[in-house]
Amino acid sequence: MPATPVADAVAAYARRSAAVGFVAGASRATFAVGVVGAVGFLALHLSGAPPRPHPAWAVALVPVLGWGLWRARGARVPDAVAAGELDRRLAADGLLVSAAELGEVGPDWHRQLQLKLAGLRAALPPLPWVLWWPGPVLAVLLAALLGSLGPTTVVSNAPTSGAFAARLADAQTLLQAARLAGTMAPELAEELAGSLERLAPMAGDAAFAWRELDGVLARIAREQLLARLDGERGTPGAGDASAAIAKVQELGRSLLADPALSAAGRQLVESMLGGAGGDLAAKLAEAQRSGEWAGRFAGLADELLQRAGELGLEARDLRELGAFADSLREQGARLRPASGSGRGERVVAGGASGSPEVSGNGPGRGPGHVARTWSEPVAGAAEQALPLPPGGAGAQPWVPVGAGLGAPGVAPVAGTASGVAPAAGRGGASWQLQLAPHHRAVVQKFFAGEPAPGSGEGKR
Amino acid sequence: MTTMLSASEVAHGKALLARLQQGCNEVLLGQQELVDLCVIALCARGHVLLEGLPGLGKTELVKAIGRLLGLQFRRVQFTPDLLPSDITGGPILQDKGGERTFVFRPGPLFANVVLADEINRSSPKTQSALLEAMQERSVTVLGETHALPRPFFVLATQNPIELEGTYPLPEAQLDRFLFKVEVPSVSADVVLRILTTRRRGEPPTATSVFAPGELDELFRLVDGVFLPQAVAHWIARLLAACDPARAGVPEPVRQHVRWPASPRAAIAIAESARAAALLAGRPNVDFADVQRVAVAALAHRLVLRHEAVVAGVRARDVVAAVLGSVPMVDRSLAEAAR
Structure with a gap:
């Protein structure tokens, strides 16, 4: 097409079409890059490693320019198409397409065409600058969001392997302390220790590991709490029973060591102490478990007092033995209303x-x-x-002791009248x-x- | 080298057409669009089929056109017993000096403007006698071809409601008509003008508006209207969009059209668009000219499906859908322009 006003107008329209395509493509690419960048920026910020400006961020311009050029290439229209579009926009009634095709339309029509081409600037398609808005708006919103979060605002609560290991170590320490203090049944302590050993290699990757560890901690805390409540109520504890056993054994040994002890008294004491004292300790332990140890010891002390003559006890021994029996009776009387568990x-x-x-x-x-x-x-x-x-989680009142297939076995109970x-x-x-x-x-x-x-x- | 008409030529052609328009409008009141389409068809040297209710002035319009053009005018009333020889003419036995020979006697077709009134009332064989005359502008009888006078126009009318004893025009016959124009009813104002200006409804007597040679000049100017390639490309795409066998055609075409229009339809659109452009005072065809004539030139050439006809779908609506769905300027124009 020769360089004529019509050809220039057609070329201008073709260029503007390509520019519109470039702006539209670049705008959409900007928005997409902005969204992806915002998500990535936010993710890094939340993970505690906020990114810092770097010249490498200029790489983000590559997809923007690339997509814009690609769209510009697609939007570029051939001259014939541009002439048709421009003819319609200028309302040239086909005169422009005829002029573009023929090259010369005669002086009369040329003047008419010049009048039409005077409105060329208004007839060109406008650049879609409005498509640029989402990008800056997104940037402002992102800045506002990050500003409201602060530098160290969000700390992840997600369990990590380090936290799990620390919690596991706490559980093992608590379990060991309960074992040493004797506040937990050995069977239960063994079971919990087995659970902790099973949990050790899991490293907190799964939620059920955390749940099981919390369960173990809850059971340890429960046993400690029950032991503390027992101590506060005065329920016979292991320490009291041991002291009583030691007291009786010491008393028996002192009697046996006394050469003035009669033969019958020696036999009585030996029968009570069980020779080496193991029998007595077993009996006392059984009495302790049944909750009646105070009465048993009180009865033993009374029996010793009643047979003081046979034993040949001295007045000091009698007084000491009497005071011991009184204290046991007093303690037994105090505990009797709460007998049982x-x-x-x-x-x-x-x-x-x-x-x-x-x-x-x-x-x-x-x-x-x-x-x-x-x-x-x-x-x-x-x-x-x-x-x-x-x-930890709430204490589990029910603890499974086992699982099996089939109906549970029930011990038969004989009918009563x-x-x-x-x-x-x-x-x-x-x-x-x-x-x-x-x-x-x-x-x-x-x-x-x-x-x-x-x-x-x-x-x- | 193709050149465009000058502004003076276009103005002259527009003035000639305006005279014809004015004459027709004086005869037929309130039917400007109908008159324009008839004038366009005549300038494109095409035949017109007027379809409308009785009493709308179809026959009067055709008679007025014949007189306004100053051409030989014949009227043929098509009846069921009309035979082909009744309109084409035939040999008769003549005695010349004791020697009897067959001499061809021309029928009423041998005129410049032929009014085929109630054309659908004649039998198909009589209708078929018009095929050659309308397309070739000639008549062949007993192996002898006789040329019809130039210009030759057939302006036919038909009544769409009285179907008893009628024979619908076959597609081949319909395709011969450049336009099929539906004559609309007139408004109350027009009826009032008819009542107040005309006794017994008789129109004023029309006289020729063209001096000798002006009609040929008009035809020359119409031929000189430039058809840009962009517009021609659109006409071609419009015709392609009417073919239901093609992919990507508008939904109304795919649903309702059984057979598409022939390339003769594209020629008709292009030629009539040239006349429309001259009527509008343009030296070139515009997309608007195509839009103006497309329905009249294309609708009667589309064969609709039977179910579409039963459902009341009109071909003009299908064409309107095609016009609305096919973009005027398409990227494929660039390939076509190479």
């Missing part, structure tokens, strides 16, 4: 404890029928809120039920009008 009010199976408050359970209720014993609520015991161990309390140790312990305080009044009211056991009448 001592953790809350219970309906204690009749015959299991042999308590004098045993009452009947109405007419016979078939196999497993046992009498009830109403104990008094213990203030600050089971219903007292147990503080959660720090940083109506109104007759079953013998202790024959299923009576299975009736040890925990009652919530608001249930207690209901149960008491239900059995309030029952006749004495063995009368054969009562509510059903």
Whole structure:
């Protein structure tokens, strides 16, 4: 096409079309790069490593320019197409396309065409600058967001292997301390130690490892809490029992060492001490577990006092022995109302404890029928809120002891006669039920009008 | 080398056309668009089929055109018993000096402007007698071809509602018509003008508006209108978009069109667009000229599916959809221009 006003106008339109394509493509690429950059910048910031300006960031211009040039190439229109488009935009009624094709349209039409071309600038497609807006807006929003976050605002709570190892070490330390203090049953301590050994190689990669570790910590904390509550209530502990055993053994050994001890007294003491004292220690340990050790020791001390003549004890020994028996009786009397496990009010199976408050359970209720014993609520015991161990989940009251296939085996319980309390140790312990305080009044009211056991009448 | 008409030539052609327009509008009141299309068709030397209800002035318009052009005008009332020889003419036995010979006697077709009134009332064989005359501008009888006078126009009318005893024009016959124009009804104002200006509805007597040679000059000017390649490309793409067998055609075409228009339709559009451009005072064809004549030149050439016809789909709506969906300037124009 020769250089004529029409050709220049057509070329200008073609250039503007390419420019529009470039701006549109670059704008969209800018927005896309901005979004990707914002996400990456935010991710790095949240991970604690905020990026710093670097000249290498200029690489982001490559996709912008590349996509813009690609779109410009696609948007560039041939001259014939540009002439047609421009003819329509100028409302030239086909005169411009005719002129572009013929080259010369005659002077009359040329003047008319010049008038049309005067509006060429307005007829060119505008550059879509509005497409640039999302990029700067996104940048401003990103800056505002990062400014509000601050330099060290967000710390990840995600568990890491270091945190898991530290928590595991804490659990092992607590477990070892509980073992040394004797506040945890050896079987339970072994089980928890096994769990910790199993958790050691997991390194906290899985959520279930954290849950199991929290469970172990909760059980350790629970055992420590129960031991502390037992100590506060004065429940016989291992330390008290050991002291009592040592006291009795020391007393027995001093009697045996006394040459003035008669032969009968020596035989009595030796029978009580079991020779080397191991038998006595075993008996005392059993008495300790049953919660009646204070009474047993008091009885032993009384028996020694009664046979003081046979033993040939001196007045000092008698006084010491008497004071020891008194202290044991006093302690036993103080602990008797909380005999048993001592953790809350219970309906204690009749015959299991042999308590004098045993009452009947109405007419016979078939196999497993046992009498009830109403104990008094213990203030600050089971219903007292147990503080959660720090940083751990709630204490698990139920701990699985095993799993197996098939129905669980049930020890058969022999049927008892109506109104007759079953013998202790024959299923009576299975009736040890925990009652919530608001249930207690209901149960008491239900059995309030029952006749004495063995009368054969009562509510059903 | 192709040149464009000068401004004076265009003005002269526009003035000639304006005279014809004015004459037609004096005869037929309130039908400017119809008159324009008829004038365009005549300038493009094409035949026109007027379709409309009785009493709308179709016949009067054709008669007025014949008189306004100052050409020989014949009217043929098509009836069911009309035979081909009744319109083409035939040999008759003549006695000249004791020697009897067959002499060809021309029929009513041998005129410049032929009004084929109620053309769909004649039998197909009579309708078919017009095929050669309309396309070749000649008549062949008993192996002897007789040229029709130039220019030769067939202006036919048909009634779309009285179908009893009629024979619809076959597609080949329809294709011979440059335009098929539906004559619209007139408004109340036009009826009032008819009542107040004309006794018994008789139009004023039209006289020729052209001096000898001016019609040929008009035809020369129409031929000189330049058709840009961009516009021609659009016409070609419009025709391609009417073919349901092609990919990417508009949805109405794919659904309703059974057979597309022939290339004769593109020729008709181009020639009539030239006349429309001259009527608009332009030395070249514009996209608007194509839009103006496309429906009249294309709609009757599309064969719709039977279900579309039953559903009331009109071919002019399909053409309008094509006009709206095919871009005027397309990138493929660049390849076509090489």
